[in-house]
Amino acid sequence: MFFKVQIPLIITFIVGAALVIAMFVPHFPFYEANENFSIYFDLIAVFAFILGGGNLLKIHGDRIWRKGRDWKYSIVTVVGFLAMLIVGTLKIGGPPGFTGDVSASDSWFGFMYYSMFVPLQSTMFSLLAFFVASASYRAFRAKTKEATMLLVAAFIILIGRTPLGHYVTGWLPPQLQFLHIPNLSNWILSVPSMAGQRAIMIGIALGIISTSLKLILGIERSYLGGESK
Amino acid sequence: MADDRPDKEQSSRPRKGVIDVLKAIDRRIIFLLITLGVVLPLIFHLVFSVRTSPIVQAIFDKMESLPPGSKVLVSFDYAPSTVPENQPMAEAICRHALAKDFKVYMMAVWATGPPQVDALVTNVIERDFPGKVYGKDWINLGYKAGNQGLINAILLDLKGMYTTDVHGDPIDGFEMMRDVQNLADMSLIVCIGSGFPGVREWVQFAGDPGRIPVAGGVTAVEAPLLYPYYPRQLLGLMGGLQGAAEYESALVLKYPQYKEHAEQAVRLMGPQTVAHLVIIAFVIIGNIAYFGERSRQKRAKKA
Amino acid sequence: MAHTFELWIGALLTLMIFSFLYKDNPFYKFAEHLFVGVSAAYWMVIGIWSTLMPNLVGRIAPNALQGVINMPEDAQPQYHFIVPAIFGLLMLTRLVERISWLSRWAMAFVIGFAAGTNFTRYLQSDFVGQIYNSMLPLVVVSSGHVAIGATFSAIVLIVGVISALIYFFFSKEHTGAFGATSRLGIWFLMVAFGAAFGYTVMARISLLTGRMQYLGEWLATIF
Numbered sequence: 001m002f003f004k005v006q007i008p009l010i011i012t013f014i015v016g017a018a019l020v021i022a023m024f025v026p027h028f029p030f031y032e033a034n035e036n037f038s039i040y041f042d043l044i045a046v047f048a049f050i051l052g053g054g055n056l057l058k059i060h061g062d063r064i065w066r067k068g069r070d071w072k073y074s075i076v077t078v079v080g081f082l083a084m085l086i087v088g089t090l091k092i093g094g095p096p097g098f099t100g101d102v103s104a105s106d107s108w109f110g111f112m113y114y115s116m117f118v119p120l121q122s123t124m125f126s127l128l129a130f131f132v133a134s135a136s137y138r139a140f141r142a143k144t145k146e147a148t149m150l151l152v153a154a155f156i157i158l159i160g161r162t163p164l165g166h167y168v169t170g171w172l173p174p175q176l177q178f179l180h181i182p183n184l185s186n187w188i189l190s191v192p193s194m195a196g197q198r199a200i201m202i203g204i205a206l207g208i209i210s211t212s213l214k215l216i217l218g219i220e221r222s223y224l225g226g227e228s229k
Numbered sequence: 230m231a232d233d234r235p236d237k238e239q240s241s242r243p244r245k246g247v248i249d250v251l252k253a254i255d256r257r258i259i260f261l262l263i264t265l266g267v268v269l270p271l272i273f274h275l276v277f278s279v280r281t282s283p284i285v286q287a288i289f290d291k292m293e294s295l296p297p298g299s300k301v302l303v304s305f306d307y308a309p310s311t312v313p314e315n316q317p318m319a320e321a322i323c324r325h326a327l328a329k330d331f332k333v334y335m336m337a338v339w340a341t342g343p344p345q346v347d348a349l350v351t352n353v354i355e356r357d358f359p360g361k362v363y364g365k366d367w368i369n370l371g372y373k374a375g376n377q378g379l380i381n382a383i384l385l386d387l388k389g390m391y392t393t394d395v396h397g398d399p400i401d402g403f404e405m406m407r408d409v410q411n412l413a414d415m416s417l418i419v420c421i422g423s424g425f426p427g428v429r430e431w432v433q434f435a436g437d438p439g440r441i442p443v444a445g446g447v448t449a450v451e452a453p454l455l456y457p458y459y460p461r462q463l464l465g466l467m468g469g470l471q472g473a474a475e476y477e478s479a480l481v482l483k484y485p486q487y488k489e490h491a492e493q494a495v496r497l498m499g500p501q502t503v504a505h506l507v508i509i510a511f512v513i514i515g516n517i518a519y520f521g522e523r524s525r526q527k528r529a530k531k532a
Numbered sequence: 533m534a535h536t537f538e539l540w541i542g543a544l545l546t547l548m549i550f551s552f553l554y555k556d557n558p559f560y561k562f563a564e565h566l567f568v569g570v571s572a573a574y575w576m577v578i579g580i581w582s583t584l585m586p587n588l589v590g591r592i593a594p595n596a597l598q599g600v601i602n603m604p605e606d607a608q609p610q611y612h613f614i615v616p617a618i619f620g621l622l623m624l625t626r627l628v629e630r631i632s633w634l635s636r637w638a639m640a641f642v643i644g645f646a647a648g649t650n651f652t653r654y655l656q657s658d659f660v661g662q663i664y665n666s667m668l669p670l671v672v673v674s675s676g677h678v679a680i681g682a683t684f685s686a687i688v689l690i691v692g693v694i695s696a697l698i699y700f701f702f703s704k705e706h707t708g709a710f711g712a713t714s715r716l717g718i719w720f721l722m723v724a725f726g727a728a729f730g731y732t733v734m735a736r737i738s739l740l741t742g743r744m745q746y747l748g749e750w751l752a753t754i755f
Contacts, residue, residue, distance in 0.1 A: 004633050008640035015641055019648025023438075031385070038382035039389060040616040041645045042375025043588050044638060046579040047620030049374070053576045054627045056569070073565040080569030088577030099600060101396055102581045103343060109577065111538060113344065117574055118309040119542035120567035122743055123549040125310035129504075129740035130553055132733055133263045134256045137511040140729075141519045146722045151512065153726025154733075158509055161449075161471045161734060162502040163277030178681065186282050189456055189727055191685045195692025196724025198457040198662050199717070202693075203700045205658035212651035215643055223643050224636055260553050267737065267744050313742030314735065340578040374583040381649060392586055397601050433653040437661060449735035453728045461665050462657060469731060470738040497741050504737040 009218040016216035056081060084112050153188055160185025248525065252518035259511060266507040267500045275499030278478070285475040288444040288465030289325070291417060293483075297330035299416040300409065304431065305335065305342035305349075306422035311448050316345060317473040317494035318446035319421045320353050321480050324491055327358045327367065328484055332405045334415070336370040336391075338379055338426050343372050343395060356490060364394075364403035371395030376426040380434040384412045413439050421446040428455055432462050446472065474498050536753055543750035546743060588613055588620075666693050692720040 015037055022034035060074040068074075091098045093108030104110050142148040159165045165181035172180050178187070214220035269275075281289070295301070303322060307315040326333045335346050346369050354361055361367055370391045373379050382390050387409060388400055400406050412418065412435050420431040420443065428445035436443035442464050445455060449469025459466055467476050473494035481488045548563035590597050592614060594607035623638035625631045668689065672682035698710065699717035706714040 004636065008636040011637060011640035012644035012647070015644030016648035016651070019645065020651055023652040035382065035385045035389065036612070037645055038375070038378045038385070039587070040619065041378035041642065042373060042382060042390065042583060043613070043616040044620050044623060044642060045374040045376065045378065046584045046588075047623045047638070048642075049575045049579040050620075051623055051626055053572050054624065056572045058627060060569075070561065070565075073561050076562055076565040077569035080566045081573045082569075084570050084573035085576060088573065089580060099397075102577060103347075105344075105347065106534070111534065112570065113574060115538040115541040116545060116566065116570050118344075119545045119746070120549065120563060121308060121310045121571065122312070122739065122746070123546045124564075124567065126736075126739040126743040127549065127552065129267075129736035130260045130263055132736045133508055133511060134259050136508050136733070137254065137256075137259055137515045140512050140515060142516055143519075146718060149719055149722040150726035150729070151516075153723045154730040155509060155512075157727050157730030158505045158733060161469070161730065162505055163279055163498055164502045164506070166278075166280060182280070182282070186284075187685065188723060189453060190284070190459075191689050192692050192720050192723040193453055193727040194456040194459075194724075195689050196696050196720040196722075197454055198666065198693050199696030199700065199720075200724070201454075201457050201658050202662050202697060205654045205662070208650050208654045209659065212647040212654075215647040216651070223639055257554070263737075263740070264744075267741050271741070271744060271748065310739060311735075313745075314738045340575050340582070343578075343582075372578060372582045373587070374579045377649060377653075378645065390587065392590070393601070397586070433657040434649070437653070437657045449731040449738065450728075453724065453731050457662055457665065458657075462661055469734050470741075471734065497738070497745075500741045500744075501734065501737055504740075505733065508733050508737075 005224060008224055009221070013216055013218060053081065053085065084109070087112060156181060156188060157185050248518055248521035251514050252522060262507055263504060266504040270499040270503045275503070276496055277498055277502065279474040279495050279498060281475040281479045284459060284466050285472055286479060287460065288467065289476060289479045291442065291444065291464055292325050292329060295329065295331065295416050299331045300334065300414060301326045301331045302334045302336065302412070302415045302418045304418070304420045305337045305345045306339045306420055306427050307345065308339060308341040308423060311423040312345065313497065314448050314470050314473060315421050315423055315446060316348065317477060318467050319345065320349055320493070321473065321476045321491060322419050322421070322446065323349055324353050324357060324487055325480055327354065327361055333367040334370060335368065337372040338376060340372050352490070357487060365405055368403055368405055369395045377430045377434050380426070380430055384435050384439050387411050412441055415441055418443045419446065423448045424451065427451065428463065432458050436462055470494050470497055470501055539750050539753060543747060546747060588617060592617065666690060696720045
């Protein structure tokens, strides 16, 4: 219990408290603690990537072994992962060699990045354009006054944030320039929308501040899992 | 007697009205129209002129106000998925910085940032600034893991994390790194980002604690969320493709010699505009169908 | 030649993903699973070569990396970096069921760091900073005259922030004047969400435009 719960809580407290104090006392030892803990965090983050890779192998390997659902596609995942990992870690193939830049464009790793990773990731995200169009048609209804306000603001932004906005209301006289759609869209973003976003930001900040304090003081222990009590 | 069943069946089946058609448009038709809305303007090179908004102009004016030799850090914090929005911003900023003879320090807090730096080197530096010297006028520091921890670390000691540049050459061997200890030595930080970590983290971990001016270029999804930082914590913000196009317009107006290669985002505003009109049309159609159905139901209830 | 081959593979994978728009199919599933594997490996490889080798291994044992990574000739071992090395290895114990509890120590460090930095940064930038940003003159004077537009905007901004914050205050019932202010806050939030929706549409269309340009490049190699 001491090793599984108390020690992690002590580590969290020491690290968290040192960093909070470092903001107010930027001198030895807190300044050095801030500097070193930041570098340690960066290094541990890399191990998190390795853990992610290991976990992927574990889950998909298990699926292949037990011939679970879509196990044949898990072979694709594992083969793709191992190919990219081996080629990258050992810097196999291409001119730069073991001492060169791992992501040089004429290396095998670079080739896999540009021919697979880039198109796959880009296309996955671009699918959203179709779904947002479909969702706009199906779901965006001016059912209430508030929903109407949302749609009006959205339309002004959609038109105002393209060159079309200048053509639609460019003819307005100088006295009515505030109704010129690009000006209106800039005003919406800088004033009412900003007000709403600011309130949300303050609310989230209060939540994060209180959660961080609870984590440092050991009140919030959910990150320890089941035996945290 | 003649069998009039087909006529009876026809008369008992309700006629499909306009409202019924409008409320049941197949989503594949929507997908097709969106695709056409993007592809046709690309094929026919539909281009509009773009005017710069105040929030983007603020970044341009700041860059113009800095003297030659100023140190500008550009962080490439985006993935290939957002290249259409972010890459034009990054190229416009770097083109501007190099035209003004600033010292440009390029780095990344995202692992997918360095290939975008490589693309920028090819498209901007080798093409428009072949005389600029690596290590003297610009440097590529590369990526380090750690997200906001990295920013926190380099705010205090940049060379503590970046012991070498991206090619593995010792950092102190470069002329432009000799008088740089940490982020406070930068005149301006420009983060081109698309999520976490990004502009918000640069403001929180570098801009505010280090009192360093920070400007941002983000995807359109993130832009409204960052407006609360403007103008006191974030001196300017390029939001989405429009933001990139606005900065390019400002740049080309002042430096017309870069017009040929510096208007990628401006050229893409044509498809953007047409696609927006398609989306607006579908929202209107959906609402017409909704209100039409509602009034039909009201009439049926009264009857 | 290599670039053309790269373009062809990329275009075919792009079309496989787009095939999902018609319906789910084996080509899409293949491409999706390939993406998962390749992206996990990419982050691992880049993390190892950009950070782990120069900043950890290169600091604990600089001589071990001579010839692999450029290290300063006079680099001395910095043994305190054994601490993150140990924490990192402890993180990996999560993969072994029997000793996975050891990963809590590494997680504790990560959580402590995140909590410690977030506490101060969010307090400074997102709380105090935002309150400071909201403290604007309600009456804006420019060249000796009251600037009506700027004054109106300042009033709207302050009223908007306060009323939207009141909407999120759930410790008091939203009735009377408090309730009316809360309903005003909802209006400001609706405008914010509408603006966010408009921008979201813009973002998604931009990504699609980029992909169509890429496919256009591929088609240009054929025709």
